[in-house]
Amino acid sequence: MYRNPAENLVFTDRIKAVEEDVRSRLRPQSAREGTYLICPTSTRGQNPFADVFEEMPDAPYVIALAHAIVRSWLVTPVVIRPHEAVVGITRPAYPLIEHFSWGIQIYEWALSPKEQEKEIPRINALQDRLTPLDRSHIDRAGAAMVGEEIYREIGENHIFHAGDYQGHTLPNYVTLLDNGLDGMLEIIDRYAAQNVKDRETADFYEANRILARGMIAYLEQYASHARTAAETEADPVQKRYYEEIAENCAYVAHKKPKTLYQAVQLAWVLSLWDWVDCLGRIDQFFFPYYEYSKANGDVITPEESVASFMFKIWECGAHNTTIGGCHPADGTDATNELSYLLLQVLRNIHSTHPRMVVRISEDTPTELTDLVLKLWSEGMCDPTVVSDTTVIPGLLKLGVTLEDARNYATLGCQEIEIPGKCNTGCEDGSFNLAKVLEIAMRGGKSTVHPEMQIGPVTKPFTECDTFDELYEGFKEQIRYFTSIHLPLCRKGQECRAANHSKLLKGLFTDGCLEKGIPHDAGGPIYGYGLVETAGLAAAADSLMAIRKLVFDEKRIGKDELMRMLETDFNGFESQRQMLLNNVPKFGNDNPEVDGLAADLLDFFWTEIGKYETGRGGVYTGACSLLEGGVNYGKAMGALPDGRHAGEPLGNTMGPRPGADVSGLTAMLNSVARLPMQKGVGGTTLNVILTTRMLETAELRRKISDALRSFLANGGCMAQITTANKEDLLDAQIHPERHGNLIVRVGGYSAPFLSLTADLQEEIISRYV
Numbered sequence: 001m002y003r004n005p006a007e008n009l010v011f012t013d014r015i016k017a018v019e020e021d022v023r024s025r026l027r028p029q030s031a032r033e034g035t036y037l038i039c040p041t042s043t044r045g046q047n048p049f050a051d052v053f054e055e056m057p058d059a060p061y062v063i064a065l066a067h068a069i070v071r072s073w074l075v076t077p078v079v080i081r082p083h084e085a086v087v088g089i090t091r092p093a094y095p096l097i098e099h100f101s102w103g104i105q106i107y108e109w110a111l112s113p114k115e116q117e118k119e120i121p122r123i124n125a126l127q128d129r130l131t132p133l134d135r136s137h138i139d140r141a142g143a144a145m146v147g148e149e150i151y152r153e154i155g156e157n158h159i160f161h162a163g164d165y166q167g168h169t170l171p172n173y174v175t176l177l178d179n180g181l182d183g184m185l186e187i188i189d190r191y192a193a194q195n196v197k198d199r200e201t202a203d204f205y206e207a208n209r210i211l212a213r214g215m216i217a218y219l220e221q222y223a224s225h226a227r228t229a230a231e232t233e234a235d236p237v238q239k240r241y242y243e244e245i246a247e248n249c250a251y252v253a254h255k256k257p258k259t260l261y262q263a264v265q266l267a268w269v270l271s272l273w274d275w276v277d278c279l280g281r282i283d284q285f286f287f288p289y290y291e292y293s294k295a296n297g298d299v300i301t302p303e304e305s306v307a308s309f310m311f312k313i314w315e316c317g318a319h320n321t322t323i324g325g326c327h328p329a330d331g332t333d334a335t336n337e338l339s340y341l342l343l344q345v346l347r348n349i350h351s352t353h354p355r356m357v358v359r360i361s362e363d364t365p366t367e368l369t370d371l372v373l374k375l376w377s378e379g380m381c382d383p384t385v386v387s388d389t390t391v392i393p394g395l396l397k398l399g400v401t402l403e404d405a406r407n408y409a410t411l412g413c414q415e416i417e418i419p420g421k422c423n424t425g426c427e428d429g430s431f432n433l434a435k436v437l438e439i440a441m442r443g444g445k446s447t448v449h450p451e452m453q454i455g456p457v458t459k460p461f462t463e464c465d466t467f468d469e470l471y472e473g474f475k476e477q478i479r480y481f482t483s484i485h486l487p488l489c490r491k492g493q494e495c496r497a498a499n500h501s502k503l504l505k506g507l508f509t510d511g512c513l514e515k516g517i518p519h520d521a522g523g524p525i526y527g528y529g530l531v532e533t534a535g536l537a538a539a540a541d542s543l544m545a546i547r548k549l550v551f552d553e554k555r556i557g558k559d560e561l562m563r564m565l566e567t568d569f570n571g572f573e574s575q576r577q578m579l580l581n582n583v584p585k586f587g588n589d590n591p592e593v594d595g596l597a598a599d600l601l602d603f604f605w606t607e608i609g610k611y612e613t614g615r616g617g618v619y620t621g622a623c624s625l626l627e628g629g630v631n632y633g634k635a636m637g638a639l640p641d642g643r644h645a646g647e648p649l650g651n652t653m654g655p656r657p658g659a660d661v662s663g664l665t666a667m668l669n670s671v672a673r674l675p676m677q678k679g680v681g682g683t684t685l686n687v688i689l690t691t692r693m694l695e696t697a698e699l700r701r702k703i704s705d706a707l708r709s710f711l712a713n714g715g716c717m718a719q720i721t722t723a724n725k726e727d728l729l730d731a732q733i734h735p736e737r738h739g740n741l742i743v744r745v746g747g748y749s750a751p752f753l754s755l756t757a758d759l760q761e762e763i764i765s766r767y768v
Helices: 013-025 029-034 048-055 061-074 113-130 136-146 148-157 173-195 199-232 236-252 260-273 287-296 302-316 337-349 366-377 388-397 433-441 467-499 503-507 536-552 558-566 573-581 591-608 628-634 664-672 697-712 725-733 757-765
Strands: 096-099 103-106 160-162 278-281 320-324 356-360 384-387 409-411 415-417 429-432 529-534 619-622 686-688 717-721 742-744 749-751
Touching: 013 302, 029 749, 048 061, 048 096, 048 113, 061 096, 061 199, 061 260, 061 503, 103 113, 103 467, 136 148, 136 467, 160 467, 173 199, 173 260, 199 236, 199 260, 199 503, 236 260, 260 287, 260 302, 287 302, 287 337, 302 337, 320 337, 320 409, 337 356, 337 366, 356 366, 356 697, 366 697, 384 388, 384 697, 388 697, 429 433, 429 467, 433 467, 433 529, 433 536, 467 529, 467 536, 467 591, 529 591, 529 628, 536 558, 536 573, 536 591, 558 573, 591 619, 591 664, 628 757, 664 686, 664 697, 697 717, 725 757
Parallel strands: 278 320, 320 356, 356 384, 429 529, 529 619, 686 717
Antiparallel strands: 096 103, 160 429, 278 409, 384 717, 409 415, 742 749
């Protein structure tokens, strides 16, 4: 039943009731991305982080932080909703709260004006304690490298962003499930006995004990609340539910799980405390418990356990889950019954969450891809598909062992790492190649203040006698700005280390407890970093136009082209049409321009691979830019590819929006020529597969074959938008007709109507 796309999973009456309840209170996609709730009345005015740091003025930072994290969870209301089996809600948006992206965050908007009068002075007085290193640490380093004036100008040119990105990583759910929380305390004590040689290390281990005990207390709170609720509940069915919840929470508060129901409850608590971030290979680490419950029975059915867990992710906004792929030990296909069941639950939910990624290899069963295609045909944008054939060899080149590489999973907005063993920094920064081309064409001068030299002096475009001179100058500018960018990314890593931004993640990440080193200070086994890459297609198309029309065919003069760009093609529309239509564009299976894009990307990703992170390991490439392609585009002038000033650059590894006019296969062939094995931070591709293209089994099989070929021959990822262009256009005029219209942005799915006008137009521009 789970495997058959023609059959939908039918929920039990209990799960149907939970689904209806979730839908009735489901928050907008943007709110779920934040993974916190709007403060309920019972938490108004509470500021548990400020309370703890005031109460512990002399405590080491990491100890106070651990106590504050625990306090914030234990003062959060205990909420058990009718019918549900898996319990636990996200924290309210307290005015101070820790986050894995940076450390303790300040949410002034969580306070009323009257509350701000009281709390903001408290927060300001504690600021130095709350944040050992802030963003100024990065900016001071940048100013020291190039001088304050040049550093400010680099920022105004929007060449890169360094050191202040999200920082998603995957904790090791297997470690928790295999040991339980009491077992985690034993592990902490064992490694502390081996490693404690100073106060700092002792404090680190004690902070981890505080967190583990806090999670135990949290589960005990829920067990107690459920027991009390059962005593006063008149309805016998709900009374039984409360009793089951109480027993389940009390059990996993101390013992490692045996059944699937126990496993999903314990895993959900870790997910909550991890900001409902990313979960990794859920069909793999839950499967032994699924098999046990199928064979031996359980308090609730395995289907109810899986649906309950997925509903929690759906409501609370977890960023990513992964299914499929291979077994780490021998590389054989690991698809199992749970893989299909998870997809069927996702199919029933039919929303922007849970985000799901399916790993694809030549051994992936056709039944799995058939079910994936069926979800797309019904208007879903999930799941994304990712290539084992590309990713595993790429990870090996980063020094990952074969067994670990086979165990990779996705996180964040399609980044890649090894569950429970990594800190990729996700993302350490982003870099706009197209902007550097603008600067290179001006000989290293600013595009904001043209008189200012902000890069090395290279020949301006108008003085270059050959295309190769321009291209080499461009590469020199890339080298230079990379040499600024990546040390600044490392400064961002120093901030996270000082702020213990991933304190909880370290408790469940291999290497941290073993070495006595925190997560952001180099504790995990793998510490490679990633750089989001913007503007590749725009840069390659522009270089192609210059080579063909200026140097080869001499149809446009160098001075003339610069005037065209400086005036945003005002008075040069015929020449602009020549640039748009008479030059091959990346994304159309043209070996010449595709080769240029591949060479440029290989150069940049080779260059970043020369730099070490502060965590151990080098940088790899990535491209999952969210709104970055739109925002970087706004900061740019006109380009030689015919692009007007301010237009979007595109937010994945694909062609510029609307440039691929030769069909799906041609576009996939172009992207497959890129050196994706050097960019295994997660290099996704927007693919439009309208529901009309997926209407029949025959059409779906053809699309499946094309995508499997792409993933087997150099492609890394494909994320899907299934909306028809006519529906998008109609949604702008008649939004009331299209409330469930889902699209892909640049790493996540979103309701089309929730997007800004700029993003809506960027998505529409992808259709040709």
